[in-house]
Amino acid sequence: MxxxxxxxxxxxxxxxxxxxxxxxxxxxxxxxxxxxxxxxxxxxxxxxxxxxxxxxxxxxxxxxxxxxxxxxxxxxxxxxxxxxxxxxxxxxxxxxxxxxxxxxxxxxxxxxxxxxxxxxxxxxxxxxxxxxxxxxxxxxxxxxxxxxxxxxxxxxxxxxxxxxxxxxxxxxxxxxxxxxxxxxxxxPRTVRQEIGKLPAIAAGEQHPRDPLHTSSSLSETNMKRIKASKPGGTWRDWDSDLVAECHRKMTGSTYPSVYGRMEWDAPAPTITTQCFGYGNGRFGHPTQDRAISLREAAMLQTFPRNYKFLKKGEQVTFSRLGRLIGNAVxxxxxxxxxxxxxxxxxxxxxxxxxxxxxxxxxxxxxxx
The missing domain is CATH 3.40.50.150 (Vaccinia Virus protein VP39)
Structure with missing residues (x-):
């Protein structure tokens, strides 16, 4: 302009x-x-x-x-x-x-x-x-x-x-x-364009230079599930022994996107207040065996990579930060x-x- x-x-x-x-x-x-x-x-x-x-x-x-x-x-x-x-x-x-x-x-x-x-x-x-x-x-x-x-x-x-x-x-x-x-x-912008350059971290790990680049930990069962998940796929791709009991019922069969991975070359799903949890939606990282980090969630909400959410030395609280990020415009x-x-x-x-x-x-x- x-x-x-x-x-x-x-x-x-x-x-x-x-x-x-x-x-x-x-x-x-x-x-x-x-x-x-x-x-x-x-x-x-x-x-x-x-x-x-x-x-x-x-x-x-x-x-x-x-x-x-x-x-x-x-x-x-x-x-x-x-x-x-x-x-x-x-x-x-x-x-x-x-x-x-x-x-x-x-x-x-x-x-x-x-x-x-x-x-x-x-x-x-x-x-x-x-x-x-x-x-x-x-x-x-x-x-x-x-x-x-x-x-x-x-x-x-x-x-x-x-x-x-x-x-x-x-x-x-x-x-x-x-x-x-x-x-x-x-x-449309894609997941890869927005978060593809962030350093890799493991489930439950916090990046040493960016406290917000932190991923929630996974149980042994959920680690097996995410390793069996394909980008853009659903839990229907898994072996039957990994499928949650609630999804075996008719009432649960209509929720295929939970426990899903995002796709690199497509937009992310709606970022919600529970976006840090692998089982809460299609919030699995496209290739790394973990849920997206809080920093990745913020960037998918188009916050700059250096946007400050935590005071120096403040501890990460997933529920609070997930709520603040997911509720943001x-x-x-x-x-x-x-x-x-x-x-x-x-x-x-x-x-x-x-x-x-x-x-x-x-x-x-x-x-x-």
Whole structure:
């Protein structure tokens, strides 16, 4: 992009360890603060992003608390990803359309937008959110904005994993350019391209120069299973004595991807909070006899290889770090969102946008 990025000040709600923030910053957006309830997010957020971490519950935030962070730039922006567990297909509660208490976080986000009236808004979430009434209520909080939303297959925008996300863009500056299709890539990135150059480690081993490049240990049985597994194959390839009892039943036969290896020259599966466990999905390394390491999981989420998750000397806790990495917004998605919004603001400054507030544009057909 030849033009200098416009001065956009953004606050990242539900910021986690900073995936969305880091991507927005890479695109040229000035993130002035991140907000999250989880204290474990503070170090990775602040160590990698030049912005303060506000340890707050978004539902308790007052608009006046955010105003100083939004007023620093020529344009203001609220961004965020409300926790998605109530809607996720990985959660039983996501299969119900009844409103749950956790869903209110989406509406809390909408209330802050309605009160603060930032120039720009972006929200990222699971695609199932679009089927729930709470999403319609969130759209109601965007009166006066041009709104565009889409279900995005992340491989289309350069993320090396099969991950579908709902992405919403809204602007008071008009509707021109609110379209992620401009950021599509010609071919998906692969597991090999993302993690193929990392040094080899064994199951249960930690690399001496990178504590996050650590793989969980395997039992004797699981070591036999992974040695019998082919990249892209399933447990159905194994000898019968290795097949878990639960998978011999009809109810278990529909889960062929557990205990699977990734393929080098294809995208990874969706990185989840349990991605460090070989038995939790297709999380086996393509060639090494182990599950992927936490560093590999982070890189498949498009975090830079040197992104800091641990303080010096801090011990690795797989469950905590797996949760932080799996719940993160992929950095590349944040970058694409930022690039799209920067191009949109440039178009506004050139006088190329129509009057805002005309309605909602749904781009499902082109982006899914």
């Amino acid at each position: 030849s033009e200098e990025p416009p001065f956009i000040s953004a606050v990242d709600l539900f910021c986690g360890v900073g995936g969305l923030t880091h991507g927005l910053v890479r695109s040229g957006i000035n993130v002035t603060a991140g907000v999250d309830l989880d204290p474990h997010c503070r170090y990775p957020f602040e160590a990698n992003n030049a912005a303060p971490f506000l340890e707050r519950d978004v539902k308790d935030l007052k608009p006046a608390e955010l105003e100083p962070y939004l007023s620093a730039g020529k344009y203001s922006m609220l961004a965020g990803c409300a926790p998605c567990q109530p809607f996720s297909t990985y959660s039983q509660s996501g299969r119900s359309k009844k409103r749950g208490m956790d869903w209110r976080l989406v509406l809390n986000f909408g209330s802050l937008v309605a009160d603060l009236q930032p120039d720009l808004v972006t929200m990222e979430n699971v695609v199932q959110l679009a089927d729930h009434e709470v999403f319609s209520e969130f759209l109601d909080s965007l009166k006066g904005y041009e709104v565009s939303w889409a279900k995005v297959e992340c491989t289309r925008i350069g993320i090396p994993q099969s991950r579908k996300r709902l992405v919403l863009l809204a602007s008071k500056l008009g509707g021109h350019g609110l379209d992620l299709a401009s950021q599509f890539v010609q071919s 992929p950095v590349r998605l944040g970058e694409v969102i930022g690039q799209c919004l920067i191009e949109h603001v440039h178009a506004f400054e050139r006088g190329e946008v129509e009057v805002a507030g005309a309605g909602v544009s749904e781009q499902l057909g082109r982006l899914f």
